[in-house]
Structures are given as structure tokens and as C-alpha cells.
Amino acid sequence: MSESDDWPLWEVFLRGRRGLAHQHVGSLHAPDPELALQNARDLYTRRGEGISIWVVRSTEVHASDPDDQGPLFDPPADKAYRHPTFYRVPEDLQL
Amino acid sequence: MTAQVAELSAVDLHEAALELGDDCLVLSHRLAEWTTHAPELEEEVALANLALDLLGQARSLLSLAGEAEGRGRDEDRLAYWRDDREFRNLLLVEQPNGDFAVTMTRQLLFSAYQELLYERMSSGTEPRLAAIAAKGVMEARYHLEHARLWVQRLGGGTEESHRRMRRALDLLWPYTKELFEPTEAWVRAADQGALPPLSSIEGSWRQAIQAVLESSHLEAPPFSAWQSGGRRGRHSEHLGHLLAEMQHLHRSHPNASW
Amino acid sequence: MPPTYSDESRELAFQEAIDSDRTVEPRDWMPERYRSTMIRQIAQHAHSEIIGMQPEGNWITRAPSLRRKAILLAKVQDEAGHGLYLYAAAETLGVERRELTDLLLAGRQKYSSIFNYPTLTWADVGAIGWLVDGAAITNQLALTKTSYGPYARAMVRICREESFHQRQGFELLAELSRGTEAQHEMAQDAVNRWWWPALMMFGPPDAESPNTAQSMAWKIKRVSNDDLRQRFVDMTVPQARALGLDLPDPELGWNETRGHYDFGPIDWEEFREVVGGHGPCNLQRISVRRAADEEGAWVREAARAWEGRQQGRMSAA
Numbered sequence: 156m157s158e159s160d161d162w163p164l165w166e167v168f169l170r171g172r173r174g175l176a177h178q179h180v181g182s183l184h185a186p187d188p189e190l191a192l193q194n195a196r197d198l199y200t201r202r203g204e205g206i207s208i209w210v211v212r213s214t215e216v217h218a219s220d221p222d223d224q225g226p227l228f229d230p231p232a233d234k235a236y237r238h239p240t241f242y243r244v245p246e247d248l249q250l
Numbered sequence: 251m252t253a254q255v256a257e258l259s260a261v262d263l264h265e266a267a268l269e270l271g272d273d274c275l276v277l278s279h280r281l282a283e284w285t286t287h288a289p290e291l292e293e294e295v296a297l298a299n300l301a302l303d304l305l306g307q308a309r310s311l312l313s314l315a316g317e318a319e320g321r322g323r324d325e326d327r328l329a330y331w332r333d334d335r336e337f338r339n340l341l342l343v344e345q346p347n348g349d350f351a352v353t354m355t356r357q358l359l360f361s362a363y364q365e366l367l368y369e370r371m372s373s374g375t376e377p378r379l380a381a382i383a384a385k386g387v388m389e390a391r392y393h394l395e396h397a398r399l400w401v402q403r404l405g406g407g408t409e410e411s412h413r414r415m416r417r418a419l420d421l422l423w424p425y426t427k428e429l430f431e432p433t434e435a436w437v438r439a440a441d442q443g444a445l446p447p448l449s450s451i452e453g454s455w456r457q458a459i460q461a462v463l464e465s466s467h468l469e470a471p472p473f474s475a476w477q478s479g480g481r482r483g484r485h486s487e488h489l490g491h492l493l494a495e496m497q498h499l500h501r502s503h504p505n506a507s508w
Numbered sequence: 509m510p511p512t513y514s515d516e517s518r519e520l521a522f523q524e525a526i527d528s529d530r531t532v533e534p535r536d537w538m539p540e541r542y543r544s545t546m547i548r549q550i551a552q553h554a555h556s557e558i559i560g561m562q563p564e565g566n567w568i569t570r571a572p573s574l575r576r577k578a579i580l581l582a583k584v585q586d587e588a589g590h591g592l593y594l595y596a597a598a599e600t601l602g603v604e605r606r607e608l609t610d611l612l613l614a615g616r617q618k619y620s621s622i623f624n625y626p627t628l629t630w631a632d633v634g635a636i637g638w639l640v641d642g643a644a645i646t647n648q649l650a651l652t653k654t655s656y657g658p659y660a661r662a663m664v665r666i667c668r669e670e671s672f673h674q675r676q677g678f679e680l681l682a683e684l685s686r687g688t689e690a691q692h693e694m695a696q697d698a699v700n701r702w703w704w705p706a707l708m709m710f711g712p713p714d715a716e717s718p719n720t721a722q723s724m725a726w727k728i729k730r731v732s733n734d735d736l737r738q739r740f741v742d743m744t745v746p747q748a749r750a751l752g753l754d755l756p757d758p759e760l761g762w763n764e765t766r767g768h769y770d771f772g773p774i775d776w777e778e779f780r781e782v783v784g785g786h787g788p789c790n791l792q793r794i795s796v797r798r799a800a801d802e803e804g805a806w807v808r809e810a811a812r813a814w815e816g817r818q819q820g821r822m823s824a825a
Contacts, residue, residue, distance in 0.1 A: 161605060182596040218535060330572075407810025410806050506687050508575075
């Protein structure tokens with residue numbers, strides 16, 4: 156009964172409407188890309204949630220290590236000059 | 251509009267809508283029977299989608315049939331209070347689900363037909379039929395695509411799946427001739443431009459099926475003992491059981507609303 | 509293996525993060541017991557959605573109007589979808605859906621025992637929607653704030669989709685209740701049979717629920733069994749009145765001092781029997797699931813073989 160290998164896992168990304176980026180919504184199992192797309196459409200857009208779908212084999216997603224969160228994401232914290240609010244401009248000007 | 255384009259008579263519209271609507275109703279019922287038995291959970295969702303699309307089409311078409319008839323029969327009156335002899339669906343759609351190969355083969359044969367039909371119908375002269383077809387053609391196209399993907403995978407998958415596909419084709423092929431045998435009402439509806447003449451889509455259907463079968467390492471059986479009669483109310487043994495189940499509760503409470 | 513010093517400090521840091529309401533994400537370090545508890549809970553929730561398709565699925569082909577048939581089919585389809593969302597959430601913890609399915613079929617993981625009761629009439633479809641989904645939603649709303657991110661997100665999606673489930677059940681029963689005498693009786697009979705099992709869905713009383721304390725500390729569980737049960741009763745009593753149906757509990761009554769409805773004692777012996785595998789439909793539910801799994805094996809295998817051949821063709825080209 157038990158099978159040596161399941162259908163592979165796919166990550167599903169949906170574009171909700173034009174002008175928005177694709178967003179990760181979940182995953183599913185499918186034997187191949189074509190059926191993965193169909194399954195994604197059937198599973199994740201039953202209520203009209205999307206107009207475009209990407210599917211990516213889960214094994215193809217490379218993720219950052221949460222333990223590296225410090226080195227990866229802390230450095231920008233002291234670089235306030237990257238944000239517009241860092242700069243003082245006369246309040247009555249539109250800038 | 252020129253003088254020689256007469257309007258489709260109410261009787262013919264009723265008949266045409268019944269033929270199309272019963273196909274959808276019965277096939278939807280068959281697909282719904284898969285619930286909790288599908289080969290994989292993702293496919294549960296897919297099969298239910300096909301069933302829901304077809305049920306939606308059935309409801310629109312049966313409502314239209316009732317309106318055209320003008321005797322106050324609504325979709326439920328038509329679905330639940332006719333006996334098998336009054337059903338106008340193709341024999342193909344009432345055939346039992348069998349295994350997944352049979353179900354997908356049935357879907358391929360029917361959806362390819364429905365897609366061609368709806369495409370022509372959507373620019374037909376009867377506005378209500380055209381509107382239903384315009385919406386339905388998108389659904390039919392998706393059903394066809396789903397069936398195509400599976401027929402290819404089963405046909406070209408394992409020895410077992412290939413064997414099952416061949417068996418499914420042998421089983422269902424005899425019912426395909428009926429797809430292109432018009433009733434008198436259909437002929438008149440086609441004369442009025444409301445429905446396409448069936449001869450006009452038969453060639454495209456054969457090509458479409460042929461292409462899918464070829465890409466699936468399958469071929470149509472060379473000979474079949476053709477079966478037809480559904481459109482005239484002469485069905486296979488299977489429809490009676492389907493209706494007994496479908497209609498039993500509704501008929502047990504004749505004056506109830508649900 | 510005894511926890512090393514570093515595991516211990518990680519566990520402290522983990523608890524601190526939980527205490528400050530930080531969500532746990534798949535690749536974060538987590539105590540092994542948190543992981544296994546989470547896998548078990550999400551899997552059981554997923555199994556419940558999938559097994560839960562059966563009692564309602566039992567009536568799809570007999571639905572008494574085409575409108576009801578469409579609603580029911582869409583609802584049961586949603587349950588398949590919700591099972592899939594949940595299995596996917598469990599898989600982020602490093603377990604495969606196949607393993608979880610095998611554990612279910614082997615009887616080593618459970619599902620909500622409510623689904624071991626049969627649906628005897630059409631009204632049961634309404635009672636399940638109103639009472640069983642009502643109880644499930646009460647429970648699931650609390651879980652949208654659970655500490656494990658993928659589970660919480662699946663819950664948000666599920667709660668959003670399920671809001672129609674309870675309403676359709678209520679509407680179905682309302683139609684029966686004010687329908688013919690036979691329909692009204694059918695509705696009352698269904699409520700009589702489903703009320704107590706629905707109350708049992710929140711699990712044993714807090715005092716006898718050994719896992720509750722740890723689950724609360726980890727914020728896997730945010731509200732206790734008894735509190736959720738009370739919330740459900742308070743919500744449901746006025747709804748029953750609006751339906752014109754009685755809840756089968758003579759002790760049910762408003763308690764001014766508590767500001768809640770009192771209700772009679774729950775038969776926990778029956779609960780243990782059903783959880784222990786001796787309910788009316790335990791064997792049936794699992795055997796249907798097993799049959800679908802076994803009969804689908806050749807299909808799944810064919811699709812894998814086909815894809816393998818495509819890959820081979822691509823690399824040969």
C-alpha cells in the first residue's frame with residue numbers, strides 16, 4: 156500500500172490581480188508541471204483568488220537559514236539614510 | 251434580421267435545452283459519485299470542479315427548457331419528476347464511472363464534443379442558448395484539458411494503465427456515434443442557426459480525439475457495435491439506477507420545498 | 509539523549525519568543541516535542557477534514573434539489589481542499605503526507621470522532637453544517653492565533669472559506685423546520701442525534717486533558733476545551749430557538765450569575781468508546797479511505813512513470 160515515493164511537492168504562487176506581484180499561497184502534490192498548474196488552479200482559486208499561477212518544485216527553493224538572520228538582515232538597521240524619513244526638508248515643500 | 255430566418259419554436263427550444271441539459275445533469279451526477287473515492291486528494295478537488303461546472307450548466311439549461319415549455323416546470327421539476335424514458339441525454343454520459351481510465355476517457359470524448367458544440371452555439375441565433383454556451387465553453391475547454399492530460403499519462407504511463415485505457419476505449423467507443431445523430435428538434439434548431447449541425451463538428455471532433463489518442467500511444471477501436479437511443483429516451487440499463495438514487499428523496503416528499 | 513546545555517538555552521529562548529507572541533516558522537529551531545505535537549495535531553486536523561467528507565458525501569447523489577446538490581458538493585470539495593492545506597502545513601515540519609496517510613490508515617493517528625457517527629437522513633447534512641461546523645469554527649477561530657505560522661495561516665484561510673458552511677447548514681435546517689411535519693421531525697431527530705457528539709468535539713474537560721497545559725504554554729492552543737465548549741453553547745442556544753428546534757438537554761438554562769448557559773453532563777464514556785474505535789462508523793470510514801488509496805495506486809504510479817519518461821526524453825535530447 157505504501158509507496159516508495161509520493162508525487163513531488165510544489166510551491167504555489169498566485170497573482171491576485173493585475174498590478175500585484177505573485178505571492179506564495181501554499182503547496183500541493185502533483186506528478187508534473189502541467190498537472191501541478193491544474194491542481195493549483197483547482198485548489199487555490201476556487202473563489203476567484205487569482206489570475207495567474209506559478210508552480211515551483213519545492214526542492215528547487217533555496218532558503219536562508221534563520222540562524223543567519225543576524226548577519227543577513229541586521230546590517231541595514233543602522234543605515235537610516237536609505238529611508239526618505241532620514242532627510243529634513245522644508246515642510247511646506249512637496250518633495 | 252431577414253424574413254427567412256424564422257424563430258426557433260418554443261417546443262424545439264424546450265427539446266434542445268433538455269438534450270443539452272440532461273447531458274450535463276447526468277454526467278455531473280456521475281462525476282459527483284467519485285467524491286471520497288478519487289485516486290489522490292488533489293483529484294478530489296478537480297473532479298468536484300468538473301461536476302460543479304456541469305451542474306451549473308444543467309441548471310441553466312433545464313430552467314430554460316422549463317421556461318420555453320411554459321407549463322411552470324422549473325429545474326427541479328424537470329430533474330426529479332421525469333422518468334428515464336423522458337430523459338434526453340446521450341448514452342455516453344450515463345455510463346458508470348468504472349475505473350479512473352473509464353471516467354477520464356468518457357470525459358475526453360464528451361468534453362471535446364461539448365467544447366466544439368458550445369463554441370458554435372455561442373454565436374448562434376438563440377440568445378439564451380448562446381449566453382449559456384459562451385460561459386460553458388470556457389468550462390468545457392478546461393475539462394477537455396484535464397481529461398487530455400490524464401489520458402496521456404494513463405496511456406503512456408505503466409503497462410497496467412495502458413491496458414486499462416485500451417479497455418476503457420473499447421467500452422465507450424460504441425457510444426460515440428450517437429454524439430452526431432441529431433434528433434428532429436436538433437435539425438430544426440440547426441436550420442434556424444440556434445445549434446450547429448452535428449455534421450459540422452464531427453470532423454473536428456475526430457481530429458481532436460485522434461490527436462490526443464496518438465500522443466497517448468492509443469488508438470480508436472477499429473470496429474464497434476454502435477449504440478444509440480438516449481436522445482429519444484431509450485437508455486442503457488444504467489440510467490434507471492442513477493435516477494432512482496437521485497430522485498428518491500425528492501419524490502418521497504411530493505409537496506415539500508428544500 | 510539528555511538535552512545538552514545548548515539545547516536547554518535554545519529551549520529557553522524558544523519559550524521567550526513564544527511568550528512575546530513571536531510566530532514560529534518552519535526553519536526555526538524548535539524543541540522536538542513542540543515539533544511532534546504540532547505534527548500530530550495538524551495531521552489529525554487534516555485527517556478530520558478528509559474523513560469528514562464521507563458523512564456528508566453520503567448525501568450528494570440524493571440531494572433533494574439541484575441547488576442543494578451544488579451547495580453540498582462545493583462544501584465537501586472545500587473539505588478536501590482544507591485537508592490539503594493542512595497536510596501542506598504539516599509537511600513544512602519535515603514529514604511527508606504519505607507517512608501521515610499511512611498512520612491514519614494504520615489507526616495510529618486519529619481524526620475527530622464526530623465523523624464516526626452516521627448520516628441517516630438529509631437533515632443530518634444540515635445538523636452537521638450547523639452544529640459540527642459551528643463547533644469546528646469555534647475551535648478554528650482560536651487556532652488562527654496558534655504559534656506555528658503555517659498552521660495559523662491555513663486556519664485563517666479555512667475560517668474564511670468555512671463561513672458559508674455553517675450558514676448553509678442553518679438555512680437547510682430552517683427550511684426543514686418550517687416545512688412539512690415530516691421535514692420538521694427529520695430536523696429535530698437530526699439535532700437530537702448530533703447535539704451531544706458536537707459538544708464532545710471540544711475534547712475532555714480541562715481537568716482531565718493532560719496535554720492542555722503544555723499546549724497552552726506553547727500557544728499551540730489558545731483557549732481551553734471547556735471555555736471553547738461554553739462559547740459554543742452560548743452561541744448555539746439562541747440559534748436553536750430561531751430555528752424552532754429543541755436542544756436535547758433538559759438541564760440547559762441561562763445562569764444569571766455566571767452569565768452563561770448551564771448544560772447537563774456529557775457522557776464521556778460514549779466519547780471514550782468512539783475515540784477507542786468502537787463508534788458506529790469507525791471501521792467503515794477507514795475502509796473507504798483505504799479502498800480509495802489502494803484503488804488509486806495504479807493511477808498515481810502511471811503519472812509518475814509518465815513524468816519519469818518525459819524527464820528521460822528531455823535529458824536524452
